[in-house]
Amino acid sequence: MDPASYPPVPPDVARIAGPLIIGYLFNWGLFGVLCMQVFLYYLCVSKDPLPIQAIVYSLCIFQAAQTFLLTQSAFNTFASGFGNVNLIHDMHHLWFSIPIMTSAITLFVQIFFAYRIFTISRRKLIPAVIALLAAVQLGGGFATGIFAKRTESFTRFMGRTENITAGIWHGAGALGDIFICSSMLYYVRFYPSPQNSLHNS
Known part of the structure; x- marks a missing residue:
């Protein structure tokens, strides 16, 4: 899409885009906390039954997949689609x-x-x-x-x-x-x- 055809940026764009980007950043921060918790679990609770360990590690992988999908959405909105206000609502x-x-x-x-x-x-x-x-x-x-x-x-x-x-x-x-x-x-x-x-x- 030609950037010249983008709709004009509204004056309250921070109110529209701000919550989105804050949410993306918070998600990465909390994902970092989760990774540290899983690492400490690996160091300290290695004697847990195998099914419980499988649940912990599987949930961590699942959370990683969610974080990567959110990052792709953030990239499409604020990088490859930079300047296109319509993508903020997508x-x-x-x-x-x-x-x-x-x-x-x-x-x-x-x-x-x-x-x-x-x-x-x-x-x-x-x-x-x-x-x-x-x-x-x-x-x-x-x-x-x-x-x-x-x-x-x-x-x-x-x-x-x-x-x-x-x-x-x-x-x-x-x-x-x-x-x-x-x-x-x-x-x-x-x-x-x-x-x-x-x-x-």
């Missing part, structure tokens, strides 16, 4: 790399913690609630991604239906995290039992 791969991949990662992590809470407490109710919330947020994330793919633009994305699916995705995920945090705190710190050792891991 979904690129974000419909897949954010709602769908994030909800899939959340499902695996929350199910894993539900299993850990069950091994600590030997009670099924709280792990079942966490697993249910994980499934609900997965459905909300996939629905959000499908609607985002159909609209292909941020300007047409935030309708009533999209707000509902995004609310289900984020709400169920946050509620599941709250259950995990409060349950781990209670069972590990205030519910002494021989099973609270987490298999010494």
Whole structure:
């Protein structure tokens, strides 16, 4: 596309593009933290059962793939498409790399913690609630991604239906995290039992 045909840059372009580039930078920063955590896990917890190690390393690889997709979207918007304001509103791969991949990662992590809470407490109710919330947020994330793919633009994305699916995705995920945090705190710190050792891991 000829740069001369690009639409004029609006005066509030920072308000439009700023959240995007900050999100891309934060993602790389948090990915660096994750890599350090996985490296420390490799050094300190190498005696974990093989399935648990496989989950940790697989999630790290999955997160790396998500980061590379986000980087491609950032490159298309701010490098190869520099000056084309229309690309700021373009979904690129974000419909897949954010709602769908994030909800899939959340499902695996929350199910894993539900299993850990069950091994600590030997009670099924709280792990079942966490697993249910994980499934609900997965459905909300996939629905959000499908609607985002159909609209292909941020300007047409935030309708009533999209707000509902995004609310289900984020709400169920946050509620599941709250259950995990409060349950781990209670069972590990205030519910002494021989099973609270987490298999010494």
